[in-house]
Every structure is written in C-alpha cells, then in structure tokens.
Amino acid sequence: MSLDHEAVQEMLAARALHALDDAERVEADAAIAAHLRGCDECREATEGLEAVAADLALVAPPRRPPRLLEGRLRREIRVRGPRRRSVPDRWVAGVVASVLVAAVAGLAIWNAHLTDRVTTAEQRSANTAELIATVSNPASRTVPLITAPAGGPRAQVSAAYIPGHRRLYLFGYLPEPSPGRVYEVWLARNGVYWDAGTFLPDERGLVFVRIVTDPRRFDTLLVTLEPAGGAPAPTGPAVVTAQL
Amino acid sequence: MAGDTCDEDRRDAELHRRLAGSDPAAFEELYRRYAAPAYGLAFRVTGSEPLAQEVVHDSFLALWQAPRAFDPARGAFRSFFLSLVHHRAVDTVRREDRLRRRTERMNPTAGEDEDVAEEIVQESWLADRRVRVKAALERLSPEQREVLELAYFRGHTQARISEELGIPLGTVKTRTLAAMRRMRMLLSGADP
Numbered sequence: 001m002s003l004d005h006e007a008v009q010e011m012l013a014a015r016a017l018h019a020l021d022d023a024e025r026v027e028a029d030a031a032i033a034a035h036l037r038g039c040d041e042c043r044e045a046t047e048g049l050e051a052v053a054a055d056l057a058l059v060a061p062p063r064r065p066p067r068l069l070e071g072r073l074r075r076e077i078r079v080r081g082p083r084r085r086s087v088p089d090r091w092v093a094g095v096v097a098s099v100l101v102a103a104v105a106g107l108a109i110w111n112a113h114l115t116d117r118v119t120t121a122e123q124r125s126a127n128t129a130e131l132i133a134t135v136s137n138p139a140s141r142t143v144p145l146i147t148a149p150a151g152g153p154r155a156q157v158s159a160a161y162i163p164g165h166r167r168l169y170l171f172g173y174l175p176e177p178s179p180g181r182v183y184e185v186w187l188a189r190n191g192v193y194w195d196a197g198t199f200l201p202d203e204r205g206l207v208f209v210r211i212v213t214d215p216r217r218f219d220t221l222l223v224t225l226e227p228a229g230g231a232p233a234p235t236g237p238a239v240v241t242a243q244l
Numbered sequence: 245m246a247g248d249t250c251d252e253d254r255r256d257a258e259l260h261r262r263l264a265g266s267d268p269a270a271f272e273e274l275y276r277r278y279a280a281p282a283y284g285l286a287f288r289v290t291g292s293e294p295l296a297q298e299v300v301h302d303s304f305l306a307l308w309q310a311p312r313a314f315d316p317a318r319g320a321f322r323s324f325f326l327s328l329v330h331h332r333a334v335d336t337v338r339r340e341d342r343l344r345r346r347t348e349r350m351n352p353t354a355g356e357d358e359d360v361a362e363e364i365v366q367e368s369w370l371a372d373r374r375v376r377v378k379a380a381l382e383r384l385s386p387e388q389r390e391v392l393e394l395a396y397f398r399g400h401t402q403a404r405i406s407e408e409l410g411i412p413l414g415t416v417k418t419r420t421l422a423a424m425r426r427m428r429m430l431l432s433g434a435d436p
Binding site for chain 1: 271272275279280284288300301305308315318319320322323324326327329330331334338374377378381392396399400401402417418420421424427428431
C-alpha cells in the first residue's frame with residue numbers, strides 16, 4: 001500500500017496520541033514502516049509529533065500519589081530484585097554437528113509474549129519503536145513472507161533487518177495455533193535448517209519476534225507449526241516462508 | 245526555580261544509566277522526580293484514584309524490571325516515561341470503560357483550581373515547560389483542542405471520537421494532525 005505524506009502523518013499523529021485500537025495500530029505501523037523507509041520528511045515528522053504528545057502529558061496537573069504507593073514499590077523492588085533481561089539462547093537441533101552449533105552460537109530468539117510476562121503497553125511500545133527504527137533505516141530490508149495454506153487467510157507476516165546488524169525481526173499477524181502447538185522459526189542455508197525458537201502470537205494475534213543473528217548467513221526463513229516445546233527439525237506444516 | 249531542561253534531561257539519563265545497573269537509589273530518585281506528573285497524568289486519563297495508582301505502580305515497576313525499554317538515543321527519559329504512563333492509562337481506561345462512565349469526568353480545564361499538588365508544579369523543573377504547553381493549547385481552535393482532549397486525556401480512539409462528535413472519521417484525522425502540527429510550531433517558537 002502506498003500512502004501520501006498526509007495520510008502517513010495522520011497515522012503518526014494518532015499513534016503518538018495512542019488514539020488507535022490494537023488492530024488499527026498494527027495496520028498503521030505496517031503502513032508507516034513501509035513509507036518511512038524512503039521518506040525523510042515523515043521520519044522527521046515522527047519525532048516532532050511524538051515530542052508534542054509527550055509534552056501534552058505535562059498539561060495534567062501533577063498530583064502527589066499516596067505515600068503507601070512509594071512504600072509498596074520500594075518493598076517490591078527489594079523482593080523482586082533486578083529483572084534478568086538476557087535472551088534465552090536456543091540451540092540448534094541436537095542432530096546438527098558441533099561445528100554448525102558453533103557457527104550459530106548466539107543465535108537466539110526473544111519473544112515478548114512468551115518470555116516477558118510483564119509485557120504490556122511499555123514493551124509493545126518499545127517493540128514498535130524498535131521496529132520502526134529498523135525499517136526506517138534507509139539501508140533496511142523488509143521482506144513480506146509468503147503465506148502457506150496452514151497459515152490461514154489472516155496470516156500476514158514480514159521480516160525486517162538492516163544488513164550488517166545482528167537482528168532479524170518478524171512482525172505481523174498469525175492465528176492462534178491449536179492447543180498443544182506452537183510456531184517455530186527456522187533459518188536455512190543450503191537446505192540445512194537452524195532452529196531459531198518457538199513463539200506464540202499474543203491474545204490478539206500480534207507477532208513480534210526478535211532473532212539475534214546476521215540474516216545474511218541464511219537464504220531461507222520458514223515458520224512451521226510444531227508440538228509445544230518445539231521440534232529438532234521442521235516437521236509440521238509450513239505457515240509462512242521467504243527467501244532472504 | 246526550574247532547572248534547565250537539558251540539564252535535567254542529562255540528570256535523567258544518568259539516573260537511567262544507574263537504574264540499568266539495578267541501583268535502587270536511582271529508582272527512588274526517578275520516583276521522586278516523576279511520581280507526581282505520572283500520577284497526575286494517570287488520574288487525568290482514568291479519572292480514578294485506584295486506577296491511577298495501578299497505572300503508576302505498574303509503570304514504575306516495569307521501569308525497574310525492564311529499564312532497557314528506554315533507549316537514550318531515541319529521546320528524553322521524560323518523554324519515554326510519561327508516554328509509557330499515558331499508554332498504560334489509556335489501556336486501563338479502555339478496559340475499564342464502564343467504570344469510567346460512572347466516574348465523574350474531569351473537565352479539560354475545570355478542576356485545576358482543586359489541584360492540591362499545584363505547588364509541586366510551581367517548584368518543579370517541569371513548570372516552565374508546562375506553562376508553555378498550556379499556552380500553546382490555548383491557541384488552538386476549540387475544535388482542535390477538543391480532539392486532542394478526547395484522544396489524549398480521555399483515551400478515545402479516533403473512531404470513537406468520530407461517533408461522539410458526530411463528524412466523519414476523516415475529519416477527526418485531519419483535525420488531529422492539524423492540531424498536533426500547530427502545537428509543534430507553537431512549542432518550537434516557529435509560530436509566535
């Protein structure tokens with residue numbers, strides 16, 4: 001979909017004000033991301049509109065929250081301690097030779113909706129910002145994934161990355177898999193598949209997956225449906241796929 | 245006396261750096277700096293003390309648990325954190341829509357005289373900025389202010405604003421963008 005600057009900036013304004021519902025936000029993010037890649041004017045407008053929205057927060061008269069709240073937070077951070085943010089490394093299948101394992105050490109997946117139980121507004125917002133920062137980079141590449149029949153009519157996933165950066169993002173919509181099943185991401189080179197982790201869409205079907213790897217090392221990206229816990233090699237039906 | 249915004253942004257950046265290293269003292273100082281504007285914003289959006297407390301609690305806890313959600317390269321901590329609070333407040337108010345309907349609504353301007361924490365603003369380094377933002381809002385047309393109020397402070401989607409005001413969705417979009425652009429010009433001093 002090609003949009004003019006005005007339409008994109010209308011979406012940017014609405015997004016900055018959080019005036020879109022979840023489905024609208026996903027659609028807007030995809031359209032914005034596609035447009036920003038080649039538009040300096042709208043990239044610059046993004047920052048300006050977000051700054052205005054941030055300033056609007058100051059209009060609300062400040063209020064001193066109850067002292068109990070500070071005490072409660074102080075206790076909670078003592079009890080919980082710092083949160084571990086390290087991503088869970090996902091090793092390739094056990095059948096893969098150790099040399100290949102060494103080659104993909106560091107291949108990891110992080111899925112906000114599985115591993116981050118505190119994920120809500122702020123994490124989604126951070127994810128979106130991270131994604132937009134990626135796709136708005138003039139050097140970035142966005143690859144729409146081809147949907148296989150197992151993906152169903154609603155499946156719509158793209159991959160984005162900046163050549164030379166060790167990040168590959170999957171984002172879009174996927175239907176909730178049947179009970180006991182998960183989606184599994186595979187990266188392939190010359191027909192050899194690496195397991196890049198499992199994930200589930202969130203309750204609205206939204207997908208945001210960050211894979212820590214250099215995507216230029218692979219020629220194919222594949223998502224399959226697999227039993228919960230994942231599979232050592234692709235066994236289930238393909239859902240979406242792309243040539244990288 | 246309000247401090248210089250750039251100095252304060254640098255101070256926030258330093259506190260955030262320490263927070264990322266799990267320094268509780270940095271967390272407490274950020275709480276002292278932002279609890280009042282965050283709570284004021286959350287209350288303005290939710291119109292409810294309990295909901296506002298939930299929003300502020302969850303926002304600060306999320307900050308402690310995931311400090312790297314903020315990237316200093318992308319702007320000021322103040323913008324990030326208040327945007328986080330706003331987003332949580334909007335999510336909460338949409339979830340609690342029925343509660344919201346039976347809660348007395350805060351008028352966009354009325355009620356500020358009742359603000360028991362006004363002195364916090366006047367002593368805060370945010371005070372100058374707040375005055376400028378309010379002055380800029382006053383210079384918008386009533387129609388432009390209305391869409392910003394409904395979207396930002398009441399958490400309405402643009403579709404709901406269209407229904408509530410009885411105007412086409414396209415008009416809501418263009419009016420919102422025009423309002424934001426005007427605010428931007430006014431705040432940058434380009435439209436004195």
